[in-house]
Amino acid sequence: MTSRRRTALFLGALLLATACTAAPEHDTAATAPPAPAEEPSESPSPPLAVHTLTSAEVQYGWWNWASGSEANRSPVLDRDGRWCGERQHEDIWYLAGTTGGGPVGRTCAVPVGLPVLFPLVTMVGEAADCTVFMDRAQGSATLDGVPLTAEPLGATRIQLYSVAGNAFGATATGSENTWSCGLWVRLDPLAPGNHELTVRGRAEEPAVSVEVDYHLRAAVPTPTGAV
Structure with a gap:
């Protein structure tokens, strides 16, 4: 992926009343959040205080x-939710948008106790592109019929690690310093049970329109080895 590639991902977005045209917020790469756990931990770390994360931490964590x-195996290209749990972290749960291609319905299990973070609209590229x-x-987004608040995060410098053949067309595995911006939603841990996340979004530059309906079930994860 090149830093000039403008890639839009959507989970819908709350309609902006004003444009986000501020100067870049950060000029240094973000500090990496904890790496995804390869195996469930017997004593997991407490969930992140998602509302205190900086713009760099939000955008670095999700993009990587x-x-x-x-x-x-990409959660971004997933059509039904089978890859929702791919490479998730132990202290925060990410949700993906799409790269377009029409309506998508995903059914996903979300661990109780973890905050949820996802972009409504996001891109990587040059700071000026943001x-x-x-x-x-x-766009718009609702959880169980209640409108969600979108948070605009302006151009922020991040270090992006990609694998070859990912959802965004990377041709080689590697890293680069780039800029990210977008509209984001931070959610406190979901109450146990079923939830409906309905999202709609579009952008003109590049032109894309996306519809995603998430059917979420928040439940206590089954311990390893349990029957």
Whole structure:
């Protein structure tokens, strides 16, 4: 993936009343969040205080999660939710948007006790591209019929690690310093039970329209070896 590639991902977006045209917020790469646990921990770390994460931490964490899977296991290209749990972290749960291609319905299990973070609209590219992108992005999102608040995060410098053949067309595995911006939703841990996340979004630069309906079930994870 090149830093000039403008890639839009959507989970819908709350309609912006004003454009996000501020100067870049950060000029240094983000500090990496904890790496995904390869095996469930017997004593998991407490969930992140998701509302206190900086713009760099939000955008670095999500983009490196989303860019780290090959296309055939990508939560971004997932059509039914089977890859929702791919490469998840032990203290935060990410949800993916799409790269377009029409409506998507995903059924996903979300661990009780973990905050949820996802972009409504996001891109990586040049800092100047973010001004245009944020100015023209719009949409809406609801959880169980209640509108969610979108948080605009302006151009932020991140270090992006990608694997070859990911959802965004990376041709080689590697890292690069780039800029990210977008509209984001931070959710406290979901109450146990079933939840409906309905999202709609579109942007003009690049032109894309996305519809995603998430059917979420928040439940206590089954311990390893349990029957």
